[in-house]
Amino acid sequence: MKRAVVLLVAATLAADSAELPDFRNIATQAGLDQSFPNGGNESKKYIVETTGSGVAFIDYNNDGLLDIFVLSGPGGTNRLYRNDGNGHFTDVTEEAGLKSNGWSQGVCAGDFDNDGFTDLLVTSWGGLALYRNVDGRRFENVTAKAGLKQDRARYNTGCAFLDYDNDGHLDIFVANYLKFDFATTPKPGENPYCWYRDIAVNCGPRGLPFDHNILYHNNGNGTFTDVSDASGISKPNQSYCLGVLTGDFNQDGRTDIFVACDQTPSLLYINRGDGTFSEEALVRGAALDENGKTMSGMGATSTDYDGDGKPDIFRTNFSDERETLYHNRGSGDFDDATIAAGLARNTRWVGWGCGFFDFDNDGWKDLLLVSGHVFPEVDRLNIDIRYKDRAILYRNNRDGTFTDISELAGPGILERHAARGAAFGDYDNDGSVEIVINNQNEPPTLLKNAHKPAGHWAILKLEGVKSNRSAIGAQVRVTVEGHTQLEEVRSGGSYLSQNDLRLHFGLGSATKMERVEIRWPSGIRQVERDLDADRVITLREPVK
Amino acid sequence: MRGISLAALFFVAALSAQDRVAEGIEEFRQGKYADAQATLEQALRQKPGDPHARTFLALSRAAVGGCDSAANDLSAAFTTSQDADLRRLAGLALAQCHLAHNRVDAALPVVVELEKQFPADADVLYEAAKLHMKAWNDVVFQMFQKTPASYRVNQVSAEIFEVQGRYADAVAEYRKAIEKNPAAVNLHFRLARALLMQSHTPDAMHEAREEFAAELKLNPNDAVAEYETGQILLAENKPQEAVARFERALALAPDFAEALLAVAKLRSDAKRYTDAIQLLERAARLQPENESVHYNLMLAYRNAGRNADALREKDVIDKLQRPPAGEFTEFLKKLGEKAPNQ
Numbered sequence: 001m002k003r004a005v006v007l008l009v010a011a012t013l014a015a016d017s018a019e020l021p022d023f024r025n026i027a028t029q030a031g032l033d034q035s036f037p038n039g040g041n042e043s044k045k046y047i048v049e050t051t052g053s054g055v056a057f058i059d060y061n062n063d064g065l066l067d068i069f070v071l072s073g074p075g076g077t078n079r080l081y082r083n084d085g086n087g088h089f090t091d092v093t094e095e096a097g098l099k100s101n102g103w104s105q106g107v108c109a110g111d112f113d114n115d116g117f118t119d120l121l122v123t124s125w126g127g128l129a130l131y132r133n134v135d136g137r138r139f140e141n142v143t144a145k146a147g148l149k150q151d152r153a154r155y156n157t158g159c160a161f162l163d164y165d166n167d168g169h170l171d172i173f174v175a176n177y178l179k180f181d182f183a184t185t186p187k188p189g190e191n192p193y194c195w196y197r198d199i200a201v202n203c204g205p206r207g208l209p210f211d212h213n214i215l216y217h218n219n220g221n222g223t224f225t226d227v228s229d230a231s232g233i234s235k236p237n238q239s240y241c242l243g244v245l246t247g248d249f250n251q252d253g254r255t256d257i258f259v260a261c262d263q264t265p266s267l268l269y270i271n272r273g274d275g276t277f278s279e280e281a282l283v284r285g286a287a288l289d290e291n292g293k294t295m296s297g298m299g300a301t302s303t304d305y306d307g308d309g310k311p312d313i314f315r316t317n318f319s320d321e322r323e324t325l326y327h328n329r330g331s332g333d334f335d336d337a338t339i340a341a342g343l344a345r346n347t348r349w350v351g352w353g354c355g356f357f358d359f360d361n362d363g364w365k366d367l368l369l370v371s372g373h374v375f376p377e378v379d380r381l382n383i384d385i386r387y388k389d390r391a392i393l394y395r396n397n398r399d400g401t402f403t404d405i406s407e408l409a410g411p412g413i414l415e416r417h418a419a420r421g422a423a424f425g426d427y428d429n430d431g432s433v434e435i436v437i438n439n440q441n442e443p444p445t446l447l448k449n450a451h452k453p454a455g456h457w458a459i460l461k462l463e464g465v466k467s468n469r470s471a472i473g474a475q476v477r478v479t480v481e482g483h484t485q486l487e488e489v490r491s492g493g494s495y496l497s498q499n500d501l502r503l504h505f506g507l508g509s510a511t512k513m514e515r516v517e518i519r520w521p522s523g524i525r526q527v528e529r530d531l532d533a534d535r536v537i538t539l540r541e542p543v544k
Numbered sequence: 545m546r547g548i549s550l551a552a553l554f555f556v557a558a559l560s561a562q563d564r565v566a567e568g569i570e571e572f573r574q575g576k577y578a579d580a581q582a583t584l585e586q587a588l589r590q591k592p593g594d595p596h597a598r599t600f601l602a603l604s605r606a607a608v609g610g611c612d613s614a615a616n617d618l619s620a621a622f623t624t625s626q627d628a629d630l631r632r633l634a635g636l637a638l639a640q641c642h643l644a645h646n647r648v649d650a651a652l653p654v655v656v657e658l659e660k661q662f663p664a665d666a667d668v669l670y671e672a673a674k675l676h677m678k679a680w681n682d683v684v685f686q687m688f689q690k691t692p693a694s695y696r697v698n699q700v701s702a703e704i705f706e707v708q709g710r711y712a713d714a715v716a717e718y719r720k721a722i723e724k725n726p727a728a729v730n731l732h733f734r735l736a737r738a739l740l741m742q743s744h745t746p747d748a749m750h751e752a753r754e755e756f757a758a759e760l761k762l763n764p765n766d767a768v769a770e771y772e773t774g775q776i777l778l779a780e781n782k783p784q785e786a787v788a789r790f791e792r793a794l795a796l797a798p799d800f801a802e803a804l805l806a807v808a809k810l811r812s813d814a815k816r817y818t819d820a821i822q823l824l825e826r827a828a829r830l831q832p833e834n835e836s837v838h839y840n841l842m843l844a845y846r847n848a849g850r851n852a853d854a855l856r857e858k859d860v861i862d863k864l865q866r867p868p869a870g871e872f873t874e875f876l877k878k879l880g881e882k883a884p885n886q
Binding site: 197198265282283285288290291292293294329333335339340342344345347348384401 | 709743744745746778779780781783809812813835836837838839840842843846847854855858861862865
């Protein structure tokens with residue numbers, strides 16, 4: 001009996017150590033050494049200094065290698081880094097035509113003109129910038145030509161390309177935070193919404209006027225029409241909206257939109273299939289926390305974390321709040337599963353970028369979120385809430401629960417930054433997912449796992465034909481040894497960021513994917529069998 | 545002719561005194577208290593019994609620090625005047641006079657009566673707050689002077705630190721109080737709460753749980769300590785242990801709405817929606833304004849397939865979440881609705 005117990009303990013320890021990652025920040029050696037200004041570092045006078053910015057993993061030149069696009073506040077520029085294929089990135093911002101100046105907030109990617117090259121949308125306080133990818137060589141700013149010039153300086157935040165009417169052309173959703181201008185916004189300490197724990201801080205969002213979200217319909221000829229009113233998107237106008245997450249949450253074949261909102265109820269726009277949406281977050285259980293309280297939602301991500309075949313939603317929130325895990329009951333109704341999943345303990349962090357990814361390739365998506373406070377002034381309090389803080393990494397226990405392994409997951413996780421956007425992608429196609437993080441007033445972080453995951457893997461690159469070329473909205477179910485994983489191709493997500501448009505699957509000990517089922521946005525269903533593991537596989541939509 | 549003339553003279557004299565009263569009141573309203581005092585004294589010489597003149601003269605005297613000479617008239621106006629405005633003014637001035645002279649005992653019945661007659665009056669409530677604050681300060685001062693080494697001094701210090709958000713200091717003071725009087729009820733509970741307000745780290749929760757346990761040892765009927773222990777167990781992902789604590793809290797206090805809610809949530813998690821609905825409906829009756837209760841009731845109805853009931857609850861939540869009219873948020877929101885210069 002005594003021996004059995006000892007063996008059991010030893011076995012548990014072995015399993016634990018085998019599955020622990022070792023994340024290192026390799027940004028500097030990879031060439032990501034420029035700093036990205038974003039408001040004050042000691043104090044922030046205005047809220048616009050607090051919310052930026054996002055980051056993207058995209059393959060802009062179709063060489064099969066993920067490049068990196070990092071957004072900046074004023075005093076710097078958004079930068080595109082080309083992946084040289086040898087672990088190093090080269091700044092190609094100038095030649096790509098992406099130099100900028102302003103309060104860039106969010107980025108999302110999608111091939112809006114179906115020419116085979118991934119385009120970019122950048123949101124800012126001030127306006128939008130739609131960059132058309134010209135043959136993978138440079139980007140052309142087509143904002144005005146596309147009809148996306150806005151009539152006033154709007155505080156655009158999260159964005160996503162999505163094909164809400166499944167016509168094969170990518171439309172655009174843009175979240176709006178609030179109405180802001182430097183002239184009329186109160187200064188720190190000027191009213192009760194400009195204080196944090198007795199320290200005068202920048203004002204808002206409470207006390208600042210609401211704005212509404214925007215939906216642009218792709219006319220199929222390179223132009224867009226604002227359909228916010230006609231579609232019902234502009235109707236909810238009492239929320240401060242940030243992170244955007246698209247997905248078919250009620251599994252009816254149409255793309256819905258979840259928006260994480262700050263200090264106000266989050267929104268869930270259910271696609272009615274007739275060009276309109278109804279906002280149903282409250283009754284569907286995805287607006288508030290389990291106590292019916294509004295949270296300060298920042299970023300959002302989705303996966304089927306418990307393998308029940310339904311996409312769930314995770315949202316990052318403010319300090320002194322729990323993050324929120326909404327478990328999908330099916331048909332798009334959610335339960336708050338935060339406590340049951342073991343995610344309720346970390347409440348001192350302000351969470352931003354987040355993503356489900358499988359760091360050990362065991363076939364179950366783990367979870368990473370990055371953090372950093374909105375008030376640099378918080379450091380004066382000498383409490384356990386800090387302006388710059390570390391990331392949090394949860395391992396999926398394969399039973400609907402997670403374990404916080406942050407302190408055992410390598411020095412990169414423990415580095416402290418004022419992090420915002422985070423994007424996930426395998427930039428060197430070795431089967432291990434990397435994370436690029438936008439840090440305010442610092443160079444980005446590039447987290448790479450120095451411990452090669454034991455499990456096999458596959459990356460699926462989908463190419464739409466009848467559906468939009470980027471296959472955004474396609475759902476993929478991969479079955480291995482009786483366990484089915486569900487993923488969806490998404491534009492935007494995390495916090496104002498863009499993950500790799502390709503889908504990464506950990507396969508555990510399996511060297512083949514027994515079944516790969518794709519539901520394309522066009523409605524076409526495709527089933528592939530026995531696809532080999534440990535490679536990038538391109539799947540083209542089968543159209544007769 | 546003479547009579548007419550006399551009558552006319554009397555009328556003129558009366559008018560004159562009346563004018564003086566009005567003039568004095570106006571001066572009082574303008575804050576010219578010394579002028580008002582002189583004018584009203586003159587008016588009273590002309591018409592000694594004028595109640596308005598007497599009251600406003602007393603108010604003017606009180607306003608310039610002459611509380612002693614004003615007290616009797618203020619007291620008379622407060623207790624006998626038929627005019628509610630005068631009663632209110634006199635009562636407020638009288639209370640202020642008593643407080644200015646540290647006569648808390650004398651101020652108390654005046655303020656109590658004012659609160660009875662003018663329950664939603666901001667000035668009255670402000671005076672009441674001042675009175676209670678002063679009374680509290682006086683007693684605490686005495687406590688610090690007369691019993692500086694008592695555990696109560698540490699307890700009250702801790703409570704003050706809590707109000708100030710200085711939780712680490714509060715924790716330290718509660719610990720000192722417990723060291724001095726380990727058998728005092730409520731100290732372990734307050735310490736546990738301060739620990740949780742300070743931090744939600746696993747260590748803090750573990751420590752707080754131990755303090756709640758210590759409280760329950762001293763007072764096994766403390767439903768709130770049972771409930772708080774349940775909350776910690778829940779955060780530690782031990783729902784089975786948590787539900788036992790919540791149920792015990794309910795057994796001790798059947799109308800404990802938060803405990804009803806906690807048990808209901810766990811019933812919902814176990815898909816026992818009918819049970820959850822029963823508990824939540826009871827909680828909603830006990831606390832009709834509790835948003836958490838209505839939110840969870842809405843979800844329980846939804847999960848039980850009672851969509852019409854769920855939508856009805858959604859309407860209740862919508863209503864509860866609307867900020868009350870006149871709230872500062874609304875005021876700022878209205879200001880914000882002015883189109884920003886962009």
